[in-house]
Amino acid sequence: MPTPNSNRPSDPPADLPDKCQPKPNNKRRGKLPPARVRALAINNLLAQLYPAPHTALRHDNPLQLLVATILSAQCTDERVNQVTPALFARYRTAEDFAHADPAELEALIRPTGYYRNKARLIRACCQQLVERFGGQVPRTLEELTSLPGIGRKTANVVLGDAYGIPGITVDTHVRRLSRRLGLTRHHDPVKIELTLMKLIPPAEWSAFSHRLILHGRAVCHARKPKCDSCILAALCPRIGVPPTSSPRPGAPRPRVFPRGGSPKAASAESGSLPAVSRKHGSGEGGSHQDDSQEDPRGSSSRRGTSVYGSRRVSPAKTSPQQLPSNRKNPNR
Numbered sequence: 242m243p244t245p246n247s248n249r250p251s252d253p254p255a256d257l258p259d260k261c262q263p264k265p266n267n268k269r270r271g272k273l274p275p276a277r278v279r280a281l282a283i284n285n286l287l288a289q290l291y292p293a294p295h296t297a298l299r300h301d302n303p304l305q306l307l308v309a310t311i312l313s314a315q316c317t318d319e320r321v322n323q324v325t326p327a328l329f330a331r332y333r334t335a336e337d338f339a340h341a342d343p344a345e346l347e348a349l350i351r352p353t354g355y356y357r358n359k360a361r362l363i364r365a366c367c368q369q370l371v372e373r374f375g376g377q378v379p380r381t382l383e384e385l386t387s388l389p390g391i392g393r394k395t396a397n398v399v400l401g402d403a404y405g406i407p408g409i410t411v412d413t414h415v416r417r418l419s420r421r422l423g424l425t426r427h428h429d430p431v432k433i434e435l436t437l438m439k440l441i442p443p444a445e446w447s448a449f450s451h452r453l454i455l456h457g458r459a460v461c462h463a464r465k466p467k468c469d470s471c472i473l474a475a476l477c478p479r480i481g482v483p484p485t486s487s488p489r490p491g492a493p494r495p496r497v498f499p500r501g502g503s504p505k506a507a508s509a510e511s512g513s514l515p516a517v518s519r520k521h522g523s524g525e526g527g528s529h530q531d532d533s534q535e536d537p538r539g540s541s542s543r544r545g546t547s548v549y550g551s552r553r554v555s556p557a558k559t560s561p562q563q564l565p566s567n568r569k570n571p572n573r
């Protein structure tokens with residue numbers, strides 16, 4: 242008895258078990274409205290959750306925000322807020338920071354990590370502020386990014402939160418969410434910024450960035466996004482999100498076999514195999530800070546996880562038996 246869909250060869254038979262049905266793919270996601278339409282709707286929905294977003298870094302003036310943003314690289318805002326009261330009480334002007342004793346400055350900012358490099362950047366930046374801008378923090382992206390240690394991310398934070406000049410701030414959360422939401426396919430922060438600038442009205446640039454950051458911290462986590470309770474679920478293609486992050490009730494656990502192993506051998510070895518993340522799903526994982534443009538270490542870090550499963554990639558180990566073959570025997 243032919244089924245109603247039997248004239249469509251691409252449709253799988255209806256009696257196939259769930260695990261044999263095709264997985265959702267990007268073609269299905271293409272039914273969503275275009276990014277330009279969804280971006281505005283996403284911003285409106287997020288505005289309901291985060292109506293008046295602003296940076297979590299405490300500051301009283303543009304200089305303090307500039308210094309706090311330098312300190313926030315590879316560090317949480319909470320930790321920065323713990324050290325800045327004493328720091329800003331000790332150094333009040335750009336001239337104070339420019340002439341600060343390195344050891345004293347390092348001691349004050351030590352809890353934020355990479356304190357030697359951050360102290361050097363703060364002093365160099367404030368020396369330039371004194372020499373070129375009369376000790377004032379400039380109001381343009383070009384001038385700000387000409388300062389040592391200041392990239393587009395820091396500059397846009399300062400412009401948006403200190404001067405009310407809108408700009409898209411691309412940090413690790415904005416980068417992750419804008420890709421998952423299908424608003425950009427880029428990885429490069431500058432390209433992501435330029436793409437989002439085309440999708441969002443200028444007046445909303447700063448607020449939209451903050452909303453994505455807050456939503457990334459609260460709901461759309463790097464490893465386990467809470468898609469089931471996300472206000473954006475109907476608009477989100479969930480690009481790069483592991484399918485196991487929001488399992489359908491009653492769905493069987495995905496069975497993935499070790500590299501080189503056979504399904505038969507694996508099933509004989511263990512009755513319950515560990516769930517292994519898929520290639521597309523693992524690309525967004527990790528909560529590492531990956532904003533290389535302002536990395537205080539001078540280079541971006543990468544986690545040592547493989548796209549195949551969760552195996553950690555480590556340098557090939559040489560067995561002790563192999564070593565003497567290419568060395569001279571000292572006893573000869």
Ligand code: SF4
Pocket residue numbers: 418421422460461462466467468469471472473474477478479480482
């Ligand atoms: S639906 Fe999921 S992937 Fe999309 S924004 Fe919400 S939590 Fe993130």
